[in-house]
Amino acid sequence: MRSYINGAIKEAIAKGRVLMSKIPGARELGVYFPSLATIANREIDQIISELDYLYNDDDYNDPKSIRQKFSKFKQLSGRLSDIENVVIAAMSRKAADDEFVNKLVYQICQEINYPLQTPVASCLSQKYYHIYPDYNLICIPLLESEFVLHIPDIYHELGHPLLYLENPKLEAMQNNLGLFNVEVRKYFDDEIKRRELNKTNVAEFDAIHVWKESWLEKWSVELFCDLFATYTLGPAYIWSNIHMCTKMSWEVYKIPTFQKSSHPPGEARMKAILHGLELIGFKKVKKEIQDKWEQFKVIVDHKKPSGFPIAVPDKLLKLAAEFCLVGTKQIGCDIITPDSKGKVCELLNNSWKQFWIDPENFYEWEKATVAEFKSKL
Numbered sequence: 001m002r003s004y005i006n007g008a009i010k011e012a013i014a015k016g017r018v019l020m021s022k023i024p025g026a027r028e029l030g031v032y033f034p035s036l037a038t039i040a041n042r043e044i045d046q047i048i049s050e051l052d053y054l055y056n057d058d059d060y061n062d063p064k065s066i067r068q069k070f071s072k073f074k075q076l077s078g079r080l081s082d083i084e085n086v087v088i089a090a091m092s093r094k095a096a097d098d099e100f101v102n103k104l105v106y107q108i109c110q111e112i113n114y115p116l117q118t119p120v121a122s123c124l125s126q127k128y129y130h131i132y133p134d135y136n137l138i139c140i141p142l143l144e145s146e147f148v149l150h151i152p153d154i155y156h157e158l159g160h161p162l163l164y165l166e167n168p169k170l171e172a173m174q175n176n177l178g179l180f181n182v183e184v185r186k187y188f189d190d191e192i193k194r195r196e197l198n199k200t201n202v203a204e205f206d207a208i209h210v211w212k213e214s215w216l217e218k219w220s221v222e223l224f225c226d227l228f229a230t231y232t233l234g235p236a237y238i239w240s241n242i243h244m245c246t247k248m249s250w251e252v253y254k255i256p257t258f259q260k261s262s263h264p265p266g267e268a269r270m271k272a273i274l275h276g277l278e279l280i281g282f283k284k285v286k287k288e289i290q291d292k293w294e295q296f297k298v299i300v301d302h303k304k305p306s307g308f309p310i311a312v313p314d315k316l317l318k319l320a321a322e323f324c325l326v327g328t329k330q331i332g333c334d335i336i337t338p339d340s341k342g343k344v345c346e347l348l349n350n351s352w353k354q355f356w357i358d359p360e361n362f363y364e365w366e367k368a369t370v371a372e373f374k375s376k377l
Contacts, residue, residue, distance in 0.1 A: 002061070005069055012077055014049045032102040033091050036120045039135055040087045060340055062242045072295050084238045087135055090122035097123045097186040102249050103377050104145075104344065105138060108154060110145050111342035112232040115169045115335045116161055128248075131157040133164045148351045148366055150346075152240035155233045157227030162331065169331060173224075176327030181220055183319050187249055188212035191310060209259050211311040216257055219264040220320070227324035234336040235285045236348040238273050239355075241266075242293055252297055253304045255311040267297075267304075268312035276321040347373055 015241070023037050054060055060069045101121040109118040117136060125139035132139070138157050144150055163175050192208055199206075229237040245252065245266050252266035263269075271295055277286045305311075329335060336345060339365070351369065355362045 001066060004260060005066070006055060009073060012073070012080060013048055013051050015166050016044050016051070016080055019080070019088055020044050020346055022088055025275040027351055028094070030094065030099070032120055033066060034089055036087060036135065036137060036296065040083055040091070041082055043079070045285060047076055050078055054151055066107070070153065074352065076185035078092060086139070087137065089232060090120070090124050090137060093124060100145050100374055100377070103142060104151070105154060107377060108158070108344050111334070111345055113332055114158060114168070114374060115331050115333065116165070118311060119158070123144060127215050128219055129153040129157050132161050148348060150240055152229060152237040153244070155229035155237055156225045159228035160221070162228065163221050173327035174325040176330070177220060177224055180320055180323040181216055184215045184220060184316060185212070187313065187316060188215070200377060207307060207365065208310065210256050210258065210260055214260045217260060218262045223262050223269065223320045224324045226269055227276045227321055228272050230273045231280060231325060231328045231335050232333055233345060234340070234349055235277065235289065236352050238270070238289050239352040241269065241273065242289070242296060249298045251302060252300065253302050253308055254282050255305055255308060269318060271314065272317040276325065277352060279321055279325055281337060320370065343373070343377065
């Protein structure tokens with residue numbers, strides 16, 4: 001197997017060099033993609049260097065280290081695959097719709113006073129809306145440049161780098177996430193102690209440990225991103241969230257039992273962002289959105305699990321809204337108000353207002369509005 005792994009490493013090195021040759025030149029990259037090309041070149045060069053070291057290093061070539069060598073190769077191969085299938089693919093398929101979404105993301109970042117460099121945008125996503133903070137690349141589904149009702153999800157994705165990247169500008173937001181997680185940990189630790197005192201069967205499995213780890217590893221971040229989008233865009237984000245739930249996530253009360261989950265249940269997300277909406281002065285529209293959400297829950301007719309109030313207590317959802325609002329203000333982002341002006345902000349919020357005025361004829365209005373918006377952006 002030593003010969004096999006060395007052959008596989010050699011092939012990966014060759015693949016890295018071919019990938020470098022696939023990075024488009026300046027004319028093809030245009031205005032928005034050169035930073036992505038710089039990242040790709042740097043990352044591929046680093047991976048090739050590490051593969052070369054893995055091939056030649058005496059310690060890795062010791063037969064006793066074959067498992068470690070395989071493990072390191074797997075890691076480097078995965079990184080190379082990400083570069084190929086995400087970064088290089090985004091640059092290679094650059095088209096007219098990418099030009100628009102890059103202008104759109106740039107305008108959003110200007111309007112909300114985003115503290116980081118504007119991400120490169122690509123209509124490449126196979127994962128709904130998704131951001132790669134390490135590459136500063138946001139991917140959206142292919143047809144989204146022609147429609148507006150899901151565009152608010154861009155604001156959610158812009159929240160992830162604020163909680164992930166190491167940057168002094170982001171310390172206040174990340175500190176508030178940390179302070180919130182202190183409250184999460186305290187809440188669950190207290191609840192676990194209470195339940196341990198009342199447990200009758202020592203071998204009985206308690207899902208509360210799964211809920212706690214889900215909160216600390218993923219849910220807190222996802223809620224903060226939801227709330228960041230709410231605070232910088234307003235009602236359109238929450239309408240968009242309902243729109244997404246109707247298409248993709250009908251299990252609005254689903255909580256994990258044995259394995260951690262990446263996202264909190266839809267009901268928890270809605271409660272948190274509706275509370276956040278009220279905190280920034282949208283009390284009337286909050287009621288309108290809440291009524292529609294309740295109607296949707298009646299249609300899907302899912303029963304709330306008995307453990308739901310413990311897994312996602314209102315207390316933590318409100319605290320998330322409060323801590324995130326402080327963090328969003330402290331990093332200098334502009335908080336939306338009912339009187340806020342901005343090309344994208346007005347487009348997205350007005351689009352949802354128009355949708356509810358005449359849902360069945362909305363597409364014709366949307367088609368004309370998007371065309372006009374593109375011509376003026």
